[in-house]
Amino acid sequence: DETIVLSELAKRMGIKANEMIVKLMGMGVMATVNQTIDYETAVLVAGEFNYEVEKASFEEEVILKKTEEENPDQLQPRPPVVTIMGHVDHGKTSLLDVIRKTRVTEGEAGGITQHIGAYHVQTEKGVIAFLDTPGHEAFSAMRSRGAKVTDIVVLVVAADDGVMPQTVEAINHSKASGVPIIVAINKMDKPDADPDRVQRELSEHGLMPESWGGDAIFVQVSAKKNTGIDELLEMILLQAEILELKANPDKLASGHVVEAKLDSGRGPVATVLVQDGTLRAGDSIVCGMHYGKIRVLQDDLGRTVESAGPSMPVEIVGLSGVPMAGDELVALADEKDARQVSQHRMQKQRSKELAKTNRLSLEGLFEKM
Ligand code: GTP
Ligand code: MG
Numbered sequence: 001d002e003t004i005v006l007s008e009l010a011k012r013m014g015i016k017a018n019e020m021i022v023k024l025m026g027m028g029v030m031a032t033v034n035q036t037i038d039y040e041t042a043v044l045v046a047g048e049f050n051y052e053v054e055k056a057s058f059e060e061e062v063i064l065k066k067t068e069e070e071n072p073d074q075l076q077p078r079p080p081v082v083t084i085m086g087h088v089d090h091g092k093t094s095l096l097d098v099i100r101k102t103r104v105t106e107g108e109a110g111g112i113t114q115h116i117g118a119y120h121v122q123t124e125k126g127v128i129a130f131l132d133t134p135g136h137e138a139f140s141a142m143r144s145r146g147a148k149v150t151d152i153v154v155l156v157v158a159a160d161d162g163v164m165p166q167t168v169e170a171i172n173h174s175k176a177s178g179v180p181i182i183v184a185i186n187k188m189d190k191p192d193a194d195p196d197r198v199q200r201e202l203s204e205h206g207l208m209p210e211s212w213g214g215d216a217i218f219v220q221v222s223a224k225k226n227t228g229i230d231e232l233l234e235m236i237l238l239q240a241e242i243l244e245l246k247a248n249p250d251k252l253a254s255g256h257v258v259e260a261k262l263d264s265g266r267g268p269v270a271t272v273l274v275q276d277g278t279l280r281a282g283d284s285i286v287c288g289m290h291y292g293k294i295r296v297l298q299d300d301l302g303r304t305v306e307s308a309g310p311s312m313p314v315e316i317v318g319l320s321g322v323p324m325a326g327d328e329l330v331a332l333a334d335e336k337d338a339r340q341v342s343q344h345r346m347q348k349q350r351s352k353e354l355a356k357t358n359r360l361s362l363e364g365l366f367e368k369m
Contacts, residue, residue, distance in 0.1 A: 003036040023048050036351040078247040078310035079127040080240035085170035086156030091186040094223035118258050118313030119300045123233045129311045149256050153181045159193035163201035171205050182217045189222040247310035252331040253279035257323045268319040272329050280307045284335040288327030291342035292319040
C-alpha cells in the first residue's frame with residue numbers, strides 16, 4: 001500500500017504538477033496536486049514521461065528487522081507487568097501506595113514521587129512492575145492500538161461498594177486482551193464490607209472464586225490497614241511464574257509508551273515500558289512518528305539510571321516530538337535509520353491527512369451541488 005503525493009512525485013521527476021495532472025486525466029485518473037496516488041498509478045504515469053519508479057526505495061520493516069535474530073538461549077525470566085484497574089475510588093492508587101511504601105527500602109521511601117504512572121517494586125520474593133490506570137484511558141488507547149503491555153490485571157473492588165460499571169469495563173478489557181485477572185477485594189476494614197456480595201457479583205461476570213469451584217483468584221485486602229498485601233503480591237508472583245515470562249536483555253530495546261507530555265524545561269518526555277532488550281542512555285530510538293537519541297533515563301523515583309531492562313518502566317528525554325500512549329518504541333543501532341523511519345512515518349501520516357482533506361473538500365462540493 002505504498003503511496004506518494006502527486007506533487008512530490010512530480011517534483012522528484014522534475015516536471016510540473018500540472019503536466020502530471022493533465023497526463024493522468026488523459027489516462028482517466030482525476031487527481032489534484034495534494035492527492036496521493038498509489039504505486040501502480042505512479043508507475044504508469046511515470047512511464048508516460050519515460051521514468052521508472054523504484055518501489056523498494058524505503059522498506060521500514062527491513063530497517064526495523066535489521067536488529068539481530070532472536071536466540072532462544074538468550075531468553076531470561078523477566079518481572080511481570082501488572083496493571084491495577086477498577087472502579088473510581090475503589091482504592092487502586094492507595095493499594096499501589098501501600099505496596100510501594102512498605103516494600104521499598106527505608107532510604108528510598110522519602111524519595112517517592114508521583115510523576116510517573118508506572119512503578120517498579122522490589123518485593124521480598126521478586127520484582128513487579130505496576131501500571132496505575134486512572135480511568136483506563138491509557139490502557140484503552142494502548143489496547144485499541146494493539147499494544148500489549150500488561151501480563152496480569154489486578155482488579156480492585158471495594159468491599160463496601162461491590163461491582164460497578166468500571167469494574168465490568170475492566171473485566172471486559174482484560175478478557176479481550178486475554179490477560180489473567182487477580183481480584184483484590186479492598187476496604188476490608190470497613191464495617192459494611194461484604195466480600196461475599198463482591199464474589200457473587202463477580203461470579204455473574206465469569207469470575208468464580210476457587211472456594212466456589214471456579215478458578216479466579218481472590219485476595220481480601222485493606223490498603224488503609226495494610227492487610228492482605230503480602231498475599232496479594234504472592235498471588236501476583238505465583239501467576240507470573242505460571243506465565244513463564246521471558247525476554248532477552250542482551251539486545252536493543254523495544255517497548256511501548258505509557259504516557260507522554262511536553263515538559264517546558266526538558267522538552268518531550270515519555271514514560272515507556274521496556275518489554276524486550278535493554279534501553280541505554282545514548283541509544284537512537286524511533287518512537288511512534290518521532291525519533292531521537294536518549295539523553296536521560298530516569299526511574300520511577302526520579303533517579304537517573306544508565307539503562308533499563310525488560311519490564312522496567314522509565315522516563316526518557318531526547319525525543320523530537322511527543323509520542324502517544326501506546327506508541328511503540330524501538331532502539332536502532334544506526335541513528336540515520338531512526339531518523340529515516342520517523343520521516344517515512346511522518347510522510348505517511350501527512351499523505352493520510354491530505355487524503356482526508358481532499359475527501360472532505362469533495363464532500364463539501366457535492367453538498368453545494
Ligand atoms: P481513582 O484513581 O480516582 O479511580 O481512585 P482510586 O481507585 O485510585 O482510589 P484511591 O486510592 O484514590 O482511594 C479512594 C478513597 O478510598 C480514598 O479516600 C482512600 O483513602 C480510600 N481507601 C482506599 N483504600 C481503602 C481501604 O482499604 N479502606 C478504607 N477504609 N478506605 C480506603
Ligand atoms: Mg487512583
